[in-house]
Amino acid sequence: MARILVVDDEVGIRELLSEILYDEGHTVELAENAAQARAARLRMRPDLVLLDIWMPDTDGVSLLKEWGSQGLLDMPVIMMSGHATIDTAVEATRIGAMDFLEKPITLQRLLKTVAAGLARGRVPHPAPVAASPAVASPVVALEDELDPPALAAVSANEAPATSNGQLGSISLDQPLREARDEFERIYFEYHLVRESHSMTRVSERTGLERTHLYRKLKQLGIESARKRST
Numbered sequence: 001m002a003r004i005l006v007v008d009d010e011v012g013i014r015e016l017l018s019e020i021l022y023d024e025g026h027t028v029e030l031a032e033n034a035a036q037a038r039a040a041r042l043r044m045r046p047d048l049v050l051l052d053i054w055m056p057d058t059d060g061v062s063l064l065k066e067w068g069s070q071g072l073l074d075m076p077v078i079m080m081s082g083h084a085t086i087d088t089a090v091e092a093t094r095i096g097a098m099d100f101l102e103k104p105i106t107l108q109r110l111l112k113t114v115a116a117g118l119a120r121g122r123v124p125h126p127a128p129v130a131a132s133p134a135v136a137s138p139v140v141a142l143e144d145e146l147d148p149p150a151l152a153a154v155s156a157n158e159a160p161a162t163s164n165g166q167l168g169s170i171s172l173d174q175p176l177r178e179a180r181d182e183f184e185r186i187y188f189e190y191h192l193v194r195e196s197h198s199m200t201r202v203s204e205r206t207g208l209e210r211t212h213l214y215r216k217l218k219q220l221g222i223e224s225a226r227k228r229s230t
Contacts, residue, residue, distance in 0.1 A: 079099070
């Protein structure tokens with residue numbers, strides 16, 4: 001399972017790609033423009049980015065250059081476009097893009113390119129200087145990956161217990177997909193209660209399009225959440 005950021009100004013493209021990638025077991029965040037992509041890049045630390053070239057505020061090639069100049073291009077980036085020229089694709093590759101997908105994107109081509117990008121992995125970069133020589137605890141490591149509400153939802157304890165094969169109420173001795181489903185169920189139920197079952201606010205809080213949020217809740221068996229929302 002990987003964290004993938006999909007950046008495209010067309011809602012249909014975003015939803016299609018997110019649905020495919022979710023079905024493959026990945027965590028997907030969506031951005032419709034460069035401003036949202038910048039925020040998501042810093043917040044989620046994606047393992048891979050699918051980046052559209054033509055966007056209304058800042059085009060994908062310019063955003064790619066920006067990330068490169070700021071030392072933020074430490075993950076594989078795959079460019080996407082239905083109108084780009086060969087020169088544009090070559091320029092993006094020269095700047096640091098790993099590959100280029102031409103729209104309409106076929107399922108086989110998408111999965112093959114994403115798999116190649118994830119196999120390549122993140123580009124090593126110097127770790128920030130620690131404030132003290134103490135070794136980071138498991139809680140610190142988790143806080144880098146989860147926001148505080150999600151971390152709190154996993155366990156009510158101060159630190160998650162893993163020595164007995166449990167992470168809160170989640171057994172670590174089960175297949176990854178099942179463990180992920182248990183975490184996601186806890187995560188979404190937490191946000192539904194927190195936002196009084198407002199699907200609009202839950203959508204904003206979790207970063208999922210409403211259509212995909214409904215689909216995800218149904219997949220996790222949280223049927224009542226949709227019925228209670230208005």
